[in-house]
Amino acid sequence: MSLRRSNFFAKRILPALLAAALAPGLSHAFEPFVVRDIRVEGIQRVDAGAVFSHLPVRVGDQFSDDKAGEAIQRLYSSGFFSDVSLEIDGDVLVVNVVERPTIASVTFNGMRDFDSAALSKSLAQVGFGPGRVFDRSMLERAEFELKQQYLAKGKYGVEITPTITPLPRNRVGVSFEIFEGDLAKIKEIRFVGNEAFSQGTLENQLELTTSGMMTWYTGTDKYSREKLEGDVERIRSYYLDRGYLEFSAEPPQVTISPDRKDIHITFTLHEGKPYSIRKVGLAGELLGLEDKLQPLLGVKEGETFSAEKTNDTAKAITDYLGSLGYAFANVNPNPVLDSDTQEADLTFYVDPGNRVYVRRIQIGGNVRTRDEVIRREMRQNEAAWYDSNSIRASRDRVDRLGYFNEVNVTTAPVPGSTDQIDVNVDVKEKPTGMINLGVGYGSTDKVMLSAGISQDNIFGSGHTLSLQVNTSKTNRAAILSHTDPYWTLDGISKTTSLYYRRTKPYENSYTDYSTYHLTAIGGGLNFGVPISEYDRIFTGFNFERNTLELNEDNPSGVSKAYKDYVDEYGKTTNSVVFNVGWSKDTRDSALAPTKGSYTRLSADISTMDLKYYMFSAQQQYYMPMGRSFTLAFNAMADWGKTYGSKNFPIIKNLYAGGIGSVRGYDGASLGPRDPNSGDYLGGSRRLVGNVQLYLPFPGASRDRTLRWFLFADAGQVSTEDKQYCYDGGTQYHVEDPCGWRYSAGIGLSWQSPLGPLQLSFGRALNAKDGDDKQAFQFQIGTAF
Structure with a gap:
């Protein structure tokens, strides 16, 4: 007796519907029986244990038509097989499978703008790469991912053609033929809804520009999704720095010409009205330092609200508390808006956290440079109160030595302690000869x-x-x-x-x-x-x-x-x-x-x-x-x-x-x-x-x-x-x-x-x- 469903139905009918459809049809096909043995045929790469793990029945269990439908559903959903059938030989259940091919290699031809290793890593994140089971739907996802990588670089004319080559032992080689095309350049940048500031003023805040005399060198006329997102934040910051607390911007509209060479970008802005500062105050746990914190308030009553000054003030307070040993101080500015008078009450909520001291300074990454060469530049001492100014000066002094490509100074709480931290200085040496x-x-x-x-x-x-x-x-x-x-x-x-x-x-x-x-x-x-x-x-x-x-x-x-x-x-x-x-x-x-x-x-x-x-x-x-x-x-x-x-x-x-x-x-x-x-x-x-x-x-x-x-x-x-x-x-x-x-x-x-x-x-x-x-x-x- 043979129970079989084609690959067509396996790919296009939901597993739940498949099981429901199979069960009634099998109820009269055979009488339930106790399975004495299970035999798997047709496997080449997949381990038999993987097949057994997907079966809803074990040796000694009773096998029925419901279990048969569930078994076929599970084996198809595993993604390992293109065809599955069940046969009954006495009281032995025979599972016949046809494995999907595996991907032996992925190559790229005609690619110049990317490193093949970087693209292979990107495809692996969507489940496509050597050693993975080949599937047409995954191939389509891989094509889409490759195109997205090129679109992010402004290559809108890219054409990608995959070629599948069968190989021995049920394997395939996948080759992507890539025609990168010309780079699409920014032809026009438009602002809609801007009344307070001119087009030219806002364009000066952007990193992306239209084509100009020197853009062949700077590349700022090349469209980049990441740069565009950064430009949106720059426009937002520009308005917030000038008091427009109700400012908002819609996602930029990016269109491309029919020949895929020119890009048009439109920013749609909702400016609102500028707010002035009516009152500035401090709140939270101030540790009796009001007289020290008050002079750090760079925002003054009566002036136009500025996000930059507000953030600078919060940073100044945080740095001051850090210099006193409060390594995890947190300062949150909270403006309360009065839309009738276009004024805002600004309060800085201070949470100093625990005061901590440095237990140990640990040097890492230095293979050739002696520890003492780095330690003698440190202005933060062990067994002393944490001082953010000393930490920052230490990092700069180590960097100015010129011996390292990277210098990273981080802090880590000591497990089991609320008042101790370790300072980790990690360096990456560069050739100094x-x-x-x-x-x-x-x-x-x-x-x-x-x-x-x-x-x-x-x-x-x-x-x-x-x-x-x-x-x-x-x-x-x-x-x-x-x-x-x-x-x-x-x-x-x-x-x-x-x-x-x-x-x-x-x-x-x-x-x-x-x-x-x-x-x-x-x-x-x-x-x-x-x-x-x-x-x-x-x-x-x-x-x-x-x-x-x-x-x-x-x-x-x-x-x-x-x-x-x-x-x-x-x-x-x-x-x-x-x-x-x-x-x-x-x-x-x-x-x-x-x-x-x-x-x-x-x-x-x-x-x-x-x-x-x-x-x-x-x-x-x-x-x-x-x-x-x-x-x-x-x-x-x-x-x-x-x-x-x-x-x-x-x-x-x-x-x-x-x-x-x-x-x-x-x-x-x-x-x-x-x-x-x-x-x-x-x-x-x-x-x-x-x-x-x-x-x-x-x-x-x-x-x-x-x-x-x-x-x-x-x-x-x-x-x-x-x-x-x-x-x-x-x-x-x-x-x-x-x-x-x-x-x-x-x-x-x-x-x-x-x-x-x-x-x-x-x-x-x-x-x-x-x-x-x-x-x-x-x-x-x-x-x-």
Whole structure:
């Protein structure tokens, strides 16, 4: 006797209906009997035990038509079989099955935008992958998932064609042929319902943009579902920061053109009205700290409600409680709206939780770096009250070491304790040994080549050892240095260095040969003493031997200033230069700062053959102006003088002109000129001031490393007693060479893969007769 149902019914009739339909039809097919044995036939991969586990009957049980219907339903629902039948051989139940094939492999052809491993993982999450049972419905789900991945990237023209290849042992290979098509770009962004703010204002808040001049580089015109969701939140935050507490936005409508190349996005907004603050208060468990918490309220009565200020206030209170040991403090702002007066009463509910202390600081992930290198940067101590400020400072200090790709500092409650936590510092080390080769080009130094080898974390000790070799048109240098950042337990650093430098004159418009060569060989020992998280005092000394060689092949063209120097000091001099200084750096970034300041003061005093002193100062300040603009100020001042009877040594002169000082003038051209050779001599006194307004590059407003700027520069180079500050005579006439020079212009800065790139087009505003001007200037790579 045979009981069979086709695959068609198994896939399209609900299992419950199948069982109900089978049961009546089988009631007269056979008489119930006691099963003496169960035999399974047709299995290849599926274990017989898996079949037995789905049967509602066991050996020794009575088998009826109801059990037969239930058995077929269960075996089909397992998904292992494409066909199932039951036969009765005496009192033996025979189960015949036809297994579904399994997927042996999944491959992708024509795919460029995704990694195959990432897509395979995505398909595995929907139940499709090698080792899984092949099913047409699962194949359709896999196709849908692949398309969703491409649609999220804006590839609306994608076409996916699966190919099924039968393989031995009831297996199949699945290959997806993918035609990715062109990327759909954002053609239009529209806002509906906006009355308080213009279309342009709201567009400036979005990360996604329409196609523009630089979107080929930034990619902001490429549609992304994740970015769109982020933009909705940015619009919401923009309104909430301006008091629109009843603001809401409908899900954006995204449409695509018939050719699947252009995307149109529509935001539908419901603005409401702005609310002002009527009353601000604190509630909850305040621990008697009202007088300490009240000044932290950044939201004031009478002003327009701001979600940003509200969140900042909540964070300030949380951080303050965290600094007192309340690691799990929670502050919830609750605005109560009065729609009649458009006012809100804002209350901050404070729940400090338990005060806790740190039981243990645990370091993990460091394979090469010693624990002590990380622990000495920690400002949070074990067995001390938890301090959120110290935790944050510790994390930043470990990150600034530069030894790790990732630094994560987390806290975990100690099991069984309500007042203890552990601090876990997990790091991911990066290669700290580096061999670098570099090529740069500048309008002053021309081609610049560099090579070096360095080890920032030698033997995991935190010490740095490096050798750098640089060469350009005017300079050659080789520097060997070693730094111990914790020479003492208090964090005093020690740097030892040896160096070799060879310099020749900056190129001028009068000569095409070098009138001298200066060779400097020396070494130094310098120390840095931290006095706060941002301040550092440095001091040390350098010994230097200088040898000046004049070009005697053309006596009439030999530089008079350098000939006078040789007559006064001789060709070779030895000197020990002592230095002391202080620096403070609060900038938010060293590459593309938008706020903060940098200050540096230093003094050098030279002894032995060269007796002089030099005072230097620099001040930078970055002022954010709105979301995308930054106003930057820079001022430098240097003042040198001898304390003996001789003139200031010309080999220690300072230069200005070109990128880094006063643009629009030839590099190093400001100041005195030599009357014989026309060489740029520089001077012992230098003043430079710069004002620069950074603006986002069109189409790249989110990329802080690509910016254009407007600038105004001013500078002056002179010498003690105005030596050589005359016009230089008829041949090398320069009017007022030691006077002020001004310039203004436009430029572009970019942190390119080849190094920092800066372009400028400057106009000399008060150029004098004989000045060497250079309107277009650029620098790529790091100058020496």
